[in-house]
Amino acid sequence: MYVYRYVASPFITLHISTTFGHLSSSTTFTLASAIMPLELHKLSSDEEFPALVDGLWRGYAEPFNGFWEILKGPTQEECTERYKSWHKADPTSHWLYVTDSETKKVVGAMQWNVFETNPYINGPPSLPAYWWPEGPLKEISEQLFAAFFAGRPSKCGQPHVLISYCFTDPKYRHKGVASLAMEWGIHKSEELDLDAFVESTEDGRGFYEAHGFEVLDELHLDAGVDSPSAEFTQRRRELQLPLHGFFMKRRCGANKSA
Numbered sequence: 001m002y003v004y005r006y007v008a009s010p011f012i013t014l015h016i017s018t019t020f021g022h023l024s025s026s027t028t029f030t031l032a033s034a035i036m037p038l039e040l041h042k043l044s045s046d047e048e049f050p051a052l053v054d055g056l057w058r059g060y061a062e063p064f065n066g067f068w069e070i071l072k073g074p075t076q077e078e079c080t081e082r083y084k085s086w087h088k089a090d091p092t093s094h095w096l097y098v099t100d101s102e103t104k105k106v107v108g109a110m111q112w113n114v115f116e117t118n119p120y121i122n123g124p125p126s127l128p129a130y131w132w133p134e135g136p137l138k139e140i141s142e143q144l145f146a147a148f149f150a151g152r153p154s155k156c157g158q159p160h161v162l163i164s165y166c167f168t169d170p171k172y173r174h175k176g177v178a179s180l181a182m183e184w185g186i187h188k189s190e191e192l193d194l195d196a197f198v199e200s201t202e203d204g205r206g207f208y209e210a211h212g213f214e215v216l217d218e219l220h221l222d223a224g225v226d227s228p229s230a231e232f233t234q235r236r237r238e239l240q241l242p243l244h245g246f247f248m249k250r251r252c253g254a255n256k257s258a
């Protein structure tokens with residue numbers, strides 16, 4: 001087993017060893033903190049999905065995130081099955097998650113997609129929101145997904161690594177949780193000589209900048225129809241549209257400041 005182990009306190013970080021190059025699917029990294037011990041895991045079994053998705057629901061709850069609201073679906077159970085099936089159907093998907101080794105709870109995670117060839121040769125991905133019943137919420141979801149994916153072929157139509165999800169439980173923020181999972185992807189990007197990309201929320205921008213990402217473009221996502229129904233207008237308001245974010249890139253080899 002290859003172990004990334006160091007001791008961290010608010011005042012000192014002692015780096016003992018790092019061997020990311022030969023990471024196997026069952027590898028665990030340990031960050032023994034003076035405040036709380038954290039462990040980084042690479043998801044490798046179906047059994048890990050309920051705890052991962054439980055973490056997703058807690059991690060994205062704050063601040064309100066309209067894009068997550070449409071992705072999470074009607075129930076946590078449905079969401080768990082769907083995220084499991086998406087991951088299993090996608091050989092580019094790698095879920096890294098962090099647990100508090102005292103409570104065993106998932107306190108943060110990141111999904112990295114490693115595209116060794118250009119995934120957008122046939123155009124942007126399309127995502128039908130089949131988890132919602134027919135109606136305004138499904139319509140809005142599909143318009144937002146189309147707007148979200150539309151820029152991908154021109155902005156990252158090349159082999160690359162991509163952060164698709166990134167969250168930390170609000171109670172665990174600013175303790176290095178997301179940085180643990182970031183290290184895995186940055187190492188992969190350097191190893192394969194691929195640039196890294198992310199569509200960031202407003203809240204995530206500072207975190208990505210601290211890891212060498214730069215803003216390439218802004219994202220403004222919205223949905224609309226002619227003569228919207230009262231429900232369409234209400235859903236749009238509830239989701240706090242339009243959504244604003246940033247398309248960001250980390251050049252392979254860029255220096256980190258965090």
Ligand SMILES: CC(C)(COP(=O)(O)OP(=O)(O)OC[C@H]1O[C@@H](n2cnc3c(N)ncnc32)[C@H](O)[C@@H]1OP(=O)(O)O)[C@@H](O)C(=O)NCCC(=O)NCCS
Nearest residue numbers: 167168173174175176177178179200201203204206207210
């Ligand atoms: C963005 C997020 C994942 C960061 O997670 P985290 O575990 O708190 O991040 P880390 O502790 O590893 O942060 C490392 C460094 O990144 C920077 N950073 C982290 N969050 C930041 C923020 N909100 N604003 C500015 N800089 C930030 C800081 O330099 C931080 O170091 P510091 O704590 O010593 O100041 C977390 O705030 C979150 O889950 N936000 C809500 C969900 C979200 O918007 N995710 C991004 C989706 S694209």
